[in-house]
Amino acid sequence: xxxxxxxxxxxxxxxxxxxxCAIGVLLWQSMGSGGRGSPQTSLIGGEFTLVNQDGxxxxxxxxxxxxxxYFFGYTNCPDACPTTLTDMTDRLKALGPDGDKFNVVFITxxxxxxxxxxxxxYLESFDPRITAATGTPAEIADVIKKFRVYAKKVGxxxxxxxxxxxxxxxxxxxGELVTLIDYQEPRDEALAKMRRALTS
Amino acid sequence: MHIPxxxxxxxxxxxxxxxxxxxDFKAGNLVIHDPWTRATPRGAPVAGGYxxxxxxxxxxxxxxxxSFSASSGFSIHQxxxxxxxxxxxxxxxxxxxxxxxxxKLDPSGFHLMFTGLTRQLKRHETVxxxxxxxxxxxxSVDYAVGSIxxxxxxxxxx
Ligand SMILES: [Cu+2]
Numbered sequence: 001x002x003x004x005x006x007x008x009x010x011x012x013x014x015x016x017x018x019x020x021c022a023i024g025v026l027l028w029q030s031m032g033s034g035g036r037g038s039p040q041t042s043l044i045g046g047e048f049t050l051v052n053q054d055g056x057x058x059x060x061x062x063x064x065x066x067x068x069x070y071f072f073g074y075t076n077c078p079d080a081c082p083t084t085l086t087d088m089t090d091r092l093k094a095l096g097p098d099g100d101k102f103n104v105v106f107i108t109x110x111x112x113x114x115x116x117x118x119x120x121x122y123l124e125s126f127d128p129r130i131t132a133a134t135g136t137p138a139e140i141a142d143v144i145k146k147f148r149v150y151a152k153k154v155g156x157x158x159x160x161x162x163x164x165x166x167x168x169x170x171x172x173x174x175g176e177l178v179t180l181i182d183y184q185e186p187r188d189e190a191l192a193k194m195r196r197a198l199t200s
Numbered sequence: 201m202h203i204p205x206x207x208x209x210x211x212x213x214x215x216x217x218x219x220x221x222x223x224d225f226k227a228g229n230l231v232i233h234d235p236w237t238r239a240t241p242r243g244a245p246v247a248g249g250y251x252x253x254x255x256x257x258x259x260x261x262x263x264x265x266x267s268f269s270a271s272s273g274f275s276i277h278q279x280x281x282x283x284x285x286x287x288x289x290x291x292x293x294x295x296x297x298x299x300x301x302x303x304k305l306d307p308s309g310f311h312l313m314f315t316g317l318t319r320q321l322k323r324h325e326t327v328x329x330x331x332x333x334x335x336x337x338x339x340s341v342d343y344a345v346g347s348i349x350x351x352x353x354x355x356x357x358x
Binding site for chain 2: 122150165182
């Protein structure tokens, strides 16, 4: 073998090793990050103390053992909140007997106006399996933070509104986030996600 | 731009064909097509109002206010959705209706906001109100009430 050929061989091996290293680093990165963009599931949700539409205290423990869909809104909302409650009513029905295997919890971001009494009245228009929750401002602030919900009061006086997150948080029976259902996600996709939460 | 959708007169005619509840309200050069709202959950304090407002004239007009017979409050709002966060706020200074153009009021954009509802709105009923324009003045309209989750006026063929 000539010196020239030897040198070429060294270069080829060096390049090959370089490529393998690069692939290795990429693989390690993609495994380590757990899929970029997907939130670290265990960091969403957790303990909370609230009251339901009957004024009874509720905590996370009341909803463990079944998958639970949590979402956040307020009754002074003309669109996203009644629409999501309508969609959840439709999805529970579409799931048939499996609908009984879910908790669905609507948590207000507006405890000043959304009393248990108002929430109870409001819920009468939707599936009776849906729970509504309110609390003290501190309790609501705490659950908003734990679910990483965006909720910001806009305006003053009686007609203030909230900018708020519209996703539904789908948690498994252990309280770990399975996935989010986007606002007005197509029915079949939302149902597939709910079925996935049942088996995960 | 205050023009979420510019619809031709032909498109509007097609949309409204076969509409059982379709009602148009005219004032000067303005036509208010198919005003509608949604049934409300019991106890709900608010509702949204929707329509397509068409201006057949050579001059722009502006929606500046109005009233709704089942609410104490009325305002013109805009809804925006960004990164899954819904925001809503008043449209200041009126909503322009361009000459030879249309503005669509719908749940995902510009809408009328009825606050301080005095009663629950029921599907299939009709609720009266007014719209006030800078040039065309005050126009009486009737809102057809659709289902709670309705995305558009009922029986309008889309
Ligand atoms: Cu609004």
